Amino acid sequence: MASRKLRVLARFYSFSLSDPSLAEVLAVVLGLVVGVSAVLLIFHRSAYEAALYATPISPFGGVKPYVPGYINPPTQPSEEMIYMAAGTTYPSMIYKYKLQIWIVWAVSQLSVLYPLIRRVRASIISAAGILNKSPLVFYWAGLLPVVLVVAGQSLSFYILALGVGDVFFNYISYEMMTEYVAGVLLYGVALGVWFYTITVTSGRLEIGAMYILLASLGIDRLVPDPGLLLIVSILFTAAGIIVLYTLLWRRWLRI
Amino acid sequence: MKASTFAMAVILVYIGVLLIGYALVLDGAGLPGRFVGYYQLDGIQIMYGLARQSGSPLIYEWVVAGVLKPGNTTVNVGIESFDNLLCSNGTSPFELTVSVGDSSISHNSLNASITLYRQNALIISHVKVVVNTTMCRINPDQVYVYVEANVNEK
Numbered sequence: 001m002a003s004r005k006l007r008v009l010a011r012f013y014s015f016s017l018s019d020p021s022l023a024e025v026l027a028v029v030l031g032l033v034v035g036v037s038a039v040l041l042i043f044h045r046s047a048y049e050a051a052l053y054a055t056p057i058s059p060f061g062g063v064k065p066y067v068p069g070y071i072n073p074p075t076q077p078s079e080e081m082i083y084m085a086a087g088t089t090y091p092s093m094i095y096k097y098k099l100q101i102w103i104v105w106a107v108s109q110l111s112v113l114y115p116l117i118r119r120v121r122a123s124i125i126s127a128a129g130i131l132n133k134s135p136l137v138f139y140w141a142g143l144l145p146v147v148l149v150v151a152g153q154s155l156s157f158y159i160l161a162l163g164v165g166d167v168f169f170n171y172i173s174y175e176m177m178t179e180y181v182a183g184v185l186l187y188g189v190a191l192g193v194w195f196y197t198i199t200v201t202s203g204r205l206e207i208g209a210m211y212i213l214l215a216s217l218g219i220d221r222l223v224p225d226p227g228l229l230l231i232v233s234i235l236f237t238a239a240g241i242i243v244l245y246t247l248l249w250r251r252w253l254r255i
Numbered sequence: 256m257k258a259s260t261f262a263m264a265v266i267l268v269y270i271g272v273l274l275i276g277y278a279l280v281l282d283g284a285g286l287p288g289r290f291v292g293y294y295q296l297d298g299i300q301i302m303y304g305l306a307r308q309s310g311s312p313l314i315y316e317w318v319v320a321g322v323l324k325p326g327n328t329t330v331n332v333g334i335e336s337f338d339n340l341l342c343s344n345g346t347s348p349f350e351l352t353v354s355v356g357d358s359s360i361s362h363n364s365l366n367a368s369i370t371l372y373r374q375n376a377l378i379i380s381h382v383k384v385v386v387n388t389t390m391c392r393i394n395p396d397q398v399y400v401y402v403e404a405n406v407n408e409k
Contacts, residue, residue: 025264029265032269032272033268033272036272037276040276040280044285048286054320054377056318056320057319059292059294059319059321060292060293062294062296063294063296063317063400064298064315065296065298065302066315067305067309067311067312067314069311070305070306070309070311073314073316074316076316076317076318076381079379082318083377083379086377156273160273167280167281167283167325167375167376168322168375168376168377169375169376169377
């Protein structure tokens with residue numbers, strides 16, 4: 001009975017226990033560098049396209065004339081209006097590339113989490129220290145680190161997106177930006193919760209990883225607008241936590 | 256390597272990569288250092304005659320926007336494809352005005368140039384071409400205005 005309890009505990013607790021090898025360290029560093037560079041390129045491309053979108057006429061276009069007192073001058077957009085148009089288009093351009101951002105995010109997340117949870121069965125002894133604790137320990141010892149890693153990376157992506165927008169336009173619609181970026185990245189947090197739930201309840205990291213990649217492909221079709229994505233992400237997170245708690249509680253009672 | 260040391264290393268590497276990436280964005284990495292646009296002055300053949308009859312100048316005014324590396328930038332504007340310069344006082348029939356931000360310059364010639372420092376990648380300039388129809392007599396053809404912006408080397 002004790003060994004079964006240890007096995008169950010180990011699945012949940014060992015997220016923060018495994019020591020990675022040198023090869024894994026190198027893989028993580030490479031994953032992070034590639035992940036951050038890729039997302040930076042996507043933000044850069046979004047800002048570039050937003051700037052072109054806000055351009056009033058093409059660099060090879062024709063210009064209409066006017067004659068004072070005879071033909072009224074055509075309306076010219078002010079500098080502020082162009083900056084504003086670019087700044088408000090930028091978040092929607094990021095949203096357009098949400099699938100790419102999400103795949104980059106998922107791959108870099110997996111590159112960080114994979115070495116830490118690879119040795120699920122190897123760390124059974126390390127889990128012995130929590131034998132007499134409440135099942136809630138899994139939330140702060142297992143789920144919380146995962147959510148913190150996910151939220152930390154999401155926040156840094158958000159700051160990076162704002163930084164790129166600031167360099168390009170010196171104007172960003174913070175309200176829109178928050179809605180768009182938070183929607184996409186909260187979706188990431190929601191899937192992080194489910195990744196943890198699926199991995200630890202099945203005991204198979206591959207199933208969790210497969211789920212996270214399949215879900216990343218689904219984001220493009222799942223929700224049509226950022227507001228709805230935000231709501232779905234919050235509900236998804238809540239549902240993940242409830243399912244995890246229910247599974248935990250049932251397993252705990254069965255032991 | 257211990258898991259705790261590894262976690263710290265991951266955070267440090269992550270922050271380092273973010274800072275390097277942001278510094279590259281600030282520097283304008285990946286952005287072009289030159290912008291060129293050719294704008295046709297539409298209907299100049301017809302409108303020149305109308306403006307001349309009403310005794311008013313013919314005016315073309317538009318906004319040029321593009322993306323360039325931030326930094327010291329020179330914007331050149333010039334009239335192209337125009338050979339018939341026939342002002343009575345020997346001057347150009349065109350007055351070119353270029354405005355970028357708070358800087359503005361006007362030239363009564365076929366070229367105008369302005370140099371300024373830009374902090375943002377998006378460059379927005381207003382170009383105004385005033386065609387003098389009272390003192391000058393021109394035979395308008397297809398007239399193009401080129402706008403060229405170059406980021407000067409640091």
